[in-house]
Amino acid sequence: MRVHRLTFAALAVAAGLSLTACQNGDDGTGQSAPSATSHGSAPGGGSSSNGADQGGGSDSGGSDSGGSDQSGGAGTGKGSTGKGSTAGTGSGASGKVDRCHTDELEVTAKDNTIDGDPDGTVAVEFKNGGGRDCAISGYAGVDLKTSSGTVSAKRTGASAGQSILKNGQSIAFGITYPLNKSGGSGVRVTGLLVTPPNETKTVTLAWPGGPTLPVTDGAGAPVKVGPVGSAGQGG
DSSP states (O other): OHHHHHHHHHHHHHHHHHHHHHHHHHHHHHHHHHHHHHHTHHHHHHHHHHHHHHHHHIIIIIIIIIIHHHHHHHHHHHHHHHHHHHHHHSHHHHTOOOBOOGGGEEEEEEEOOOTTOSEEEEEEEEEEOSSSOEEEESOOEEEEEETTEEEEOEEOOOOOOEEEEOTTOEEEEEEEEEOOOSSSOOEEEEEEEEEOTTOOOOEEEOOOSOSEEOOOSSOSOOOEEOOTTSTTOOO
């Protein structure tokens, strides 16, 4: 009986071990599923890779397209504003032409007396050498330097219109003065001072007219200046 009991016990132990082995085998098979699922983390990795791609796309596309466009837009806006501002302050934007300045004008004088005229005439020419169009109108300031002091020319009172001088163009006005027919030495003229209209800088020229003016007591004909554009004739 004892032998049979030991045999039964041994069989029971063997059966138990067999069942345990089967359960362990089933558990191993059951664990293999999570292993496949974790391999299925490739979609998760893929999604992470896609996220990086999307992030890259967002960095390159979003910031490149958004940031660059905005930056470019801002640059263009500033550029446009700068150009607009510059144009606004320029003479072209207002449609006005700035006046001719003394430093832009080549000033010359020549004798323009016509035989038979009671007075002598000197023509003064302004030539635009400033490289741009400029406007000129009115009367120039004219003074004669003489051995007795400075003689200022009087305006004729003729109408003075505006002229636009293109670069290289010229315009003239005339100075009339009394001829010395007295036979005396008269007052010697030593120079001519010309100030363009609306300017303060004066140009000194040699006097090309008669060498002397008659000595008068103030009742004689004065030196006169015509408006710019008077074609070299003072009166």
